Amino acid sequence: MSETVTIIKPSSKLQFLNLKELWNYRELIASFVKRDIQVRYRQTIIGGLWAIIQPFSTMVIFSFFFGHLAQISGGGVPYPIFSYAGLLLWTYFTGAITASSGSMVASAGLITKVYFPRIIIPISATITGLLDYLVASIVLIGLMLYYSIVPTSLIFLVPVTLILTWMLAMGIGFWLSAINVKYRDVGYVLPFFIQLMLFVTPVIYPSSIAPNFKFLLALNPMTGIIDAHRAMILGGLPVNWGTLGLSAVMVLIILLTGSAYFKSVEKHFADII
Amino acid sequence: MTDIAIKVENISKKYQIGENKTYPTLRDKLMELPNRLFKGPKKTKEFWALKDVSFEVKKGEVVGIIGRNGAGKSTMLKILARITEPTSGKVTMYGRVASMLEVGTGFNPELTGRENIYLNGAIIGMTKREITQKFDEIVAFSGVEKFLDTPVKHYSSGMYVRLAFAVAAHLDADILLVDEVLAVGDAEFQKKCLGKMDDLAKSGRTVILVSHNIGSLKKICTKGIIFDQGVNISDLLEIKQAIQKYIKNGENIDGKLPKNITYNDEIIFDNFQLQGQNLIYRPSFTDLEKFEFSIRCRCLDETQNQDLVLSISIVNNVTGETVIYGHNHLYGVIMQTNKVGKISILFEGFQLQPGEYSVYLESWLDGQYVIQQTLFGIFLIKSSTIGSKSEVFNSFPSQLLMPMKWSYSK
Incomplete structure (x- = not known):
C-alpha cells in the first residue's frame, strides 16, 4: 500500500491552476454548487423564476427605451430578442463575478477551520449561475419561436462562448476575491463597475453603432464574446472571429494572472480574513 | 514505510501586527505611500507565534499539546492542518490527514440534517461514497434520526453539535488533528464524545490533540508536549510526566508583566x-x-x-x-x-x-x-x-x- 505523504513548507514558486488538484476535489466543488443552489431555492418563494425575471424585465424596459424610443437597431433582428440574447449572457457574467468576488470573505469560517485548495471557493461561485443561464434560456427559445428565428448550425458553438465567459468570470473572480480578503473596498466598487461595464459592452446596442471606437470596444473581452454569443444563437448576424479570438486571448491572460495572484496570496488568507 | 507519522522540523511562524486591527482599505494604503517614500517602510510589529519548533510523532501515538493561552498550540495545529503556512521550516506527514478544529464546519442552517451530513463530510475530506457507506452509523451516533429532513436551523444547539460531531467522528484517517472539540453538547454526549475519541486513539491512529482540559488530555493521550511562548520546551514525554512538568514550569516563570x-x-x-x-x-x-x-x-x-x-x-x-x-x-x-x-x-x-x-x-x-x-x-x-x-x-x-x-x- 502506498502511503500519502504530505509535506508542508513555505511556498515560494509561481503557481497557476493545478488542474489535477481541482480534479481531486471535484466532489467538494459539486457540494458547494449544490449547496448554493439548494439554499437559494429554499429561501426564495419563486426560486428559479428569478433567473428569468431579471433578464426578462431588463429586456422589456430596454426594448421600450432603447429599442422603441431611442430607435437603437438590433443589427437586423428585432430589438427585444437582440437585447435578450445579450442580457442572458451578461446576467450570468455579472452574477458570477459578483458571487465569486464575495465568496472568500463569505467563507471565512471555512478558511480558518479546514484545509482544501482555496481556489475552489471562487470557482464554485461561478458555476452556480450556469443553472440560471439554462433556466433563462427557455425564454430565449420562446422569443425565437415568437419571432420565427431559425438558428443555423452555428448554435452548436454557443457553449464555446459560454465557457469563455465562465473562464473570464473565474479569472476576474480570482483577482477580486483575493483582493477582497484584504481590502473590502471591492464590495463597494464592483456594483458600480458592473454598471459602467454595461455601457462599454455591446449588450444593449450592436457594436456596429460605434464604428470609430471599434478597437477600443474590442479591448473589453466581453465585447467579442457577447457579439459572438448573439450571432451564434440568432444566425442572421455575422460572427466576428477576429474579435472573438482577441477576447479568448485576453480571457486566458486574465485567468492565468488571476490564478497566479490568488495562489500567491492564498497562504495569508487564514491569517488576515 | 517508516514508523514516523509526523516530523516537524524547525517550524517558525511570524505574524505581522499592524497598528490597528481594522481592515486596511485601499485608501489607507494609498495614503501610506508618501509616508513610505519619505520615512521608509511603516514599522509593523512582528510577533513570532512559533519559533524553531521540532518534534517527531511515531505512528499510533496520541499526543496532547499542552500550554497556556497564546503559547502557540493552536498555531501549531493550524500549520499541521494546512490552514496557515509556516514562515519557515518543514513538516512531513505520512498517511491520510484529517483535522477537526471545529465541529460543524460549513454547516448550513437552511439545509436539512441529511444534506448537511453530505456537505460537511465533503468539506472535511470524505468522499461521497464514504459518507453513503457510513451514513446510517453517523445518524445512529448523532441520535437525530427523526429530524434528518428538517433544516438544521430548527435544531436545538445540542442536536446540532451531536450531528456535527457524529460526521467528524466518522472521518477515516491515519492522522487526526483535534482542537477543543471535546467540550460539546450535554454531559451525556460529552461522555460519548470522549469515548469515541478514546476509541479513535486506541484504534492505532495517530492523534494530535489540543485541549484546555488537562483532565481529558490525561485520559486520552499517551504522550504530551509542552509549548511556552512559541517554543516547545520539551520533547514528547509520557503524558503524566508532561503534565507534571507543565505545572512545575508554571511556577518559575518570571512574569514579564507591564509596570503600567x-x-x-x-x-x-x-x-x-x-x-x-x-x-x-x-x-x-x-x-x-x-x-x-x-x-x-x-x-x-x-x-x-x-x-x-x-x-x-x-x-x-x-x-x-x-x-x-x-x-x-x-x-x-x-x-x-x-x-x-x-x-x-x-x-x-x-x-x-x-x-x-x-x-x-x-x-x-x-x-x-x-x-x-x-x-x-x-x-x-x-x-x-x-x-x-x-x-x-x-x-x-x-x-x-x-x-x-x-x-x-x-
Whole structure:
C-alpha cells in the first residue's frame, strides 16, 4: 500500500491552476454548487423564476427605451430578442463575478477551520449561475419561436462562448476575491463597475453603432464574446472571429494572472480574513 | 514505510501586527505611500507565534499539546492542518490527514440534517461514497434520526453539535488533528464524545490533540508536549510526566508583566498591587479567602472629564475560561478622568480551584474601547480547601467556590 505523504513548507514558486488538484476535489466543488443552489431555492418563494425575471424585465424596459424610443437597431433582428440574447449572457457574467468576488470573505469560517485548495471557493461561485443561464434560456427559445428565428448550425458553438465567459468570470473572480480578503473596498466598487461595464459592452446596442471606437470596444473581452454569443444563437448576424479570438486571448491572460495572484496570496488568507 | 507519522522540523511562524486591527482599505494604503517614500517602510510589529519548533510523532501515538493561552498550540495545529503556512521550516506527514478544529464546519442552517451530513463530510475530506457507506452509523451516533429532513436551523444547539460531531467522528484517517472539540453538547454526549475519541486513539491512529482540559488530555493521550511562548520546551514525554512538568514550569516563570498600561499618553494605569491574606503575588499563594487589587489611575489631561470604565477578568490559564469578570459600572462606581485616582477592587469570601490564573484589564473612555485586554498579573493557587473540612478542591466540578449559607431543618 502506498502511503500519502504530505509535506508542508513555505511556498515560494509561481503557481497557476493545478488542474489535477481541482480534479481531486471535484466532489467538494459539486457540494458547494449544490449547496448554493439548494439554499437559494429554499429561501426564495419563486426560486428559479428569478433567473428569468431579471433578464426578462431588463429586456422589456430596454426594448421600450432603447429599442422603441431611442430607435437603437438590433443589427437586423428585432430589438427585444437582440437585447435578450445579450442580457442572458451578461446576467450570468455579472452574477458570477459578483458571487465569486464575495465568496472568500463569505467563507471565512471555512478558511480558518479546514484545509482544501482555496481556489475552489471562487470557482464554485461561478458555476452556480450556469443553472440560471439554462433556466433563462427557455425564454430565449420562446422569443425565437415568437419571432420565427431559425438558428443555423452555428448554435452548436454557443457553449464555446459560454465557457469563455465562465473562464473570464473565474479569472476576474480570482483577482477580486483575493483582493477582497484584504481590502473590502471591492464590495463597494464592483456594483458600480458592473454598471459602467454595461455601457462599454455591446449588450444593449450592436457594436456596429460605434464604428470609430471599434478597437477600443474590442479591448473589453466581453465585447467579442457577447457579439459572438448573439450571432451564434440568432444566425442572421455575422460572427466576428477576429474579435472573438482577441477576447479568448485576453480571457486566458486574465485567468492565468488571476490564478497566479490568488495562489500567491492564498497562504495569508487564514491569517488576515 | 517508516514508523514516523509526523516530523516537524524547525517550524517558525511570524505574524505581522499592524497598528490597528481594522481592515486596511485601499485608501489607507494609498495614503501610506508618501509616508513610505519619505520615512521608509511603516514599522509593523512582528510577533513570532512559533519559533524553531521540532518534534517527531511515531505512528499510533496520541499526543496532547499542552500550554497556556497564546503559547502557540493552536498555531501549531493550524500549520499541521494546512490552514496557515509556516514562515519557515518543514513538516512531513505520512498517511491520510484529517483535522477537526471545529465541529460543524460549513454547516448550513437552511439545509436539512441529511444534506448537511453530505456537505460537511465533503468539506472535511470524505468522499461521497464514504459518507453513503457510513451514513446510517453517523445518524445512529448523532441520535437525530427523526429530524434528518428538517433544516438544521430548527435544531436545538445540542442536536446540532451531536450531528456535527457524529460526521467528524466518522472521518477515516491515519492522522487526526483535534482542537477543543471535546467540550460539546450535554454531559451525556460529552461522555460519548470522549469515548469515541478514546476509541479513535486506541484504534492505532495517530492523534494530535489540543485541549484546555488537562483532565481529558490525561485520559486520552499517551504522550504530551509542552509549548511556552512559541517554543516547545520539551520533547514528547509520557503524558503524566508532561503534565507534571507543565505545572512545575508554571511556577518559575518570571512574569514579564507591564509596570503600567497607557492609552495615547492620556491615561496611565500603574502601581498595580495585589494584596490578600496569605497571598504572595507571584509565585504562589494558598488558601485564598480575600484579595484586593489596587491600581493607580492617572489622567494627564485633567481638563477633560470623561467617563472611565475599567474591567478586570480573571482567566484560568489551563481551561482558558474567564472565571471572574467585572467592571466599575457593574458595581455602581463612576470614575472620572480629571483627577488622579486610586482604584481598588476587593474580592472576598470565595475560593478558586488550584491552578494558574491570569489577571487582565480593559478600559473604555466615554464608551470608546481604549485599552485592549492587557495581561497584568499571573498568580498560582497551589491548593485549596473547602470549608472547614480540608477536602482537596482538585476534583471539584466548579472553578469557584462561593460562600453559601446552608441550613437543614426537620
